[in-house]
Amino acid sequence: MNKNYLILTILALILGFGILFMPDIKHNNEIKPEKLLLMVDEPSRFLSSDVITDRLVKKDPALVLIDVRSAAEFKTFAIPGSINIPLDSLLETSSLEIMGTKDLDKVFYSNADVAADQAWIICKRMGFETIYVMQGGLNNWFNTIVKAEKPADTEPIETVELYQFRKGASQYFYGNGDSTAGQSQQNTQKKTTILMKKEAGASSGGGC
Amino acid sequence: MKMNKRDGTFYINPYLGGILLGLVLFASYYITGRGLGASGAVKNTVVTAVHSVAPTHAEKSGYYSKFLSDDDSPMNNWLVFEVMGVVIGGFLSGIIYGRMKLKVEHSPKITDNKRLIAAAVGGILFGIGSQLARGCTSGAALSGMAVLSASGIITMLAIFGSAYFFSWIFKKLWI
Amino acid sequence: MTGPLIPMNIIPEAWNNVIALLIGIGFGFTLEASGFSSSRKIMGTFFGYDFVVLRVFFTAALTAMTGIIYFDFMGWMDASMLYINPFYVSPAIIGGLVMGAGFALGGFCPGTSFCGIAIGKIDAMVFAGGLFVGIFFFSEAYSLFESLYNSGNMGDALIFDMLGMSKAVFAFLLIMAAIGMFYGATFIEKLVKKVEY
Known part of the structure; x- marks a missing residue:
């Protein structure tokens, strides 16, 4: 009996030492392709430019609008209140910290949908939640909000209200809807952006 | 330890029992991704019973409603089958080692x-x-x-x- | 085959209940054969006359742990997909203390009481009846327990992360501690007067 216990003890010791000298195991926690396909198909990953504009005007602290175009393009023209994370620097620590903040809606946009979609897929594969794409990108935003067309008086009341909202938002961003005036305004807007980013970092609980 | 295995006094070696139990637990993790359980089955039975006697009460309650889903009854659950297995397994062992006795x-x-x-x-x-x-x-x-x-x-x-x-x-x- | 098999869709979901039944049979058989259907044998651990619970419990946990770690290392199983019970600090401790008192009074835990029922132990049946009453009481009085039940959520916490150790070191120390405990238990058993049951 005692001899058997000795063998068991030695076996346990060998297994224990084996574990001790085992290299750390890394797990691949990326989402499976099938699951990702389902998520890509889900229309709720898009947010319309009106919804985002509304939240920007209301200074929603739970929204961060991310421009994934290059820094040069961002400087020339960008949606006021957005921050710039070029696609190629998406995986830097500072940007991952924003992505990992749980209670923050991260919305990507580029000129059209393509670059924003790429950013979305990369982040989704890394397992980040509450990330969205602004539908139609900057082009659509510019056409609907900044260059909002006055509807005819015969249009239904909803359309008129939507126009008034868009006009109001445009004035909120650019004064009288003059896009050259918008350039000077943009600098002050950038300051609030930086503040927002810090807030995001402070509340992040480790992220990924 | 007596050699007569059927008089109810024989128990398997505790380390052997432990290794067997460990293998069962490991099999459970390897196959289903979750461990063993017992109290969960009782909870599911209680939830099902309350839900069938007083459905609205169960749906309103903060605790029962956690375990109710629309499509399948909580009774139709992994743990309930597992505990049924426990009773069967215990019964088999009781017969083999001669321990079946009301007391x-x-x-x-x-x-x-x-x-x-x-x-x-x-x-x-x-x-x-x-x-x-x-x-x-x-x-x-x-x-x-x-x-x-x-x-x-x-x-x-x-x-x-x-x-x-x-x-x-x-x-x-x-x- | 990479485990866990059912979450990986290697075995269809429909087999779940059949496998549950088979695993349950294995669980029940080993518990009963090790003597967990007898409350006085179980209680021996606490008075030092029979350490069967300690031996079976720790051998089982360490066997499964070692198996999982080695299978994970060999790539036969993805340990990150295994279900981890979320850790709520104060309910886990208070719940454990309450269960300990129930253990000392009842002499069973839920799993072993079902084993006891299988071989005709009347005290096990009464204990299991008490379980139903206790869980029913908890559910009905949930509003009283709610704030405690949800307090101190640490998520799917792992013990070695909380202690700031690596998994390997913690597992190794646990194995060493168990070996020490087994030898200690044998030593104590020799000192304590045998109890006939």
Whole structure:
């Protein structure tokens, strides 16, 4: 009996030492392709430019609008209140910290949908939640909000209200809807952006 | 240890039993991705019973409603089948080793009734505790230890620590 | 085959209940054969006359742990997909303390009481009846327990992360502690007067 216990003890010791000298195991926690396909198909990953504009005007602290175009393009023209994370620097620590903040809606946009979609897929594969794409990108935003067309008086009341909202938002961003005036305004807007980013970092609980 | 295996006094070597139980637990993790459990099955039965007697009450309650889903009854659950297996397995072992006998087991110093009252109170306490800790000795402590979860090891320490303390208070029930 | 098999869709979901039944049979058989259907044998651990619970419990947990770690290392199983009970600090501790008191009074835990029922132990039946009453009481009085039940959520916490150790070191120390405990238990058993049951 005692001899058997000795063998068991030695076996346990060998297994224990084996574990001790085992290299750390890394797990691949990326989402499976099938699951990702389902998520890509889900229309709720898009947010319309009106919804985002509304939240920007209301200074929603739970929204961060991310421009994934290059820094040069961002400087020339960008949606006021957005921050710039070029696609190629998406995986830097500072940007991952924003992505990992749980209670923050991260919305990507580029000129059209393509670059924003790429950013979305990369982040989704890394397992980040509450990330969205602004539908139609900057082009659509510019056409609907900044260059909002006055509807005819015969249009239904909803359309008129939507126009008034868009006009109001445009004035909120650019004064009288003059896009050259918008350039000077943009600098002050950038300051609030930086503040927002810090807030995001402070509340992040480790992220990924 | 007697060689006659059928008189009810034979038990397998505890380390052999432990390794077998460990292999069962490992198989459970390997096949289904989750550990063993027991109190969860009782909870599911309670939820199903309450839901069938008083459906609106169950849906309104903050606790039952956690375990109710629209499509399938909570009774149709992994743990319930597992516990049915436990009863069958125990029955088989009882037949093989000759331990099938209706009886109340207790210290010679106390009566049957005293033992049964203590068992009922113990069961009630165990039921409440297992819900608070989200699992019992098998679900939280044993399975949790196998995956080195914090809840498993802390719950295990709390159960054994408090059982050591209380068993000396209720010593008369046992020896 | 990479485990866990059912979450990986290697075995269809429909087999779940059949496998549950088979695993349950294995669980029940080993518990009963090791003597967990007898409350006085279980209680021996706390008075030092029979350490069967300690031996079976720790051998089982460490066997499964070692198996999982080695299978994970060999790439036969993805340990990150295994279910981890969320850790709520105070409910886990208070729940454990309450269960300990129930253990000392009842002499069973839920799993072993079902084993006891299978071989005709009346005290096990009463204990299991108590379980139903206790869980029913908890559910009905949930509003009283709610704030405690949800307090101190640490998520799917792992013990070695909380202690700031690596998994390997913690597992190794646990194995060493168990070996020490087994030898200690044998030593104590020799000192304590045998109890006939």
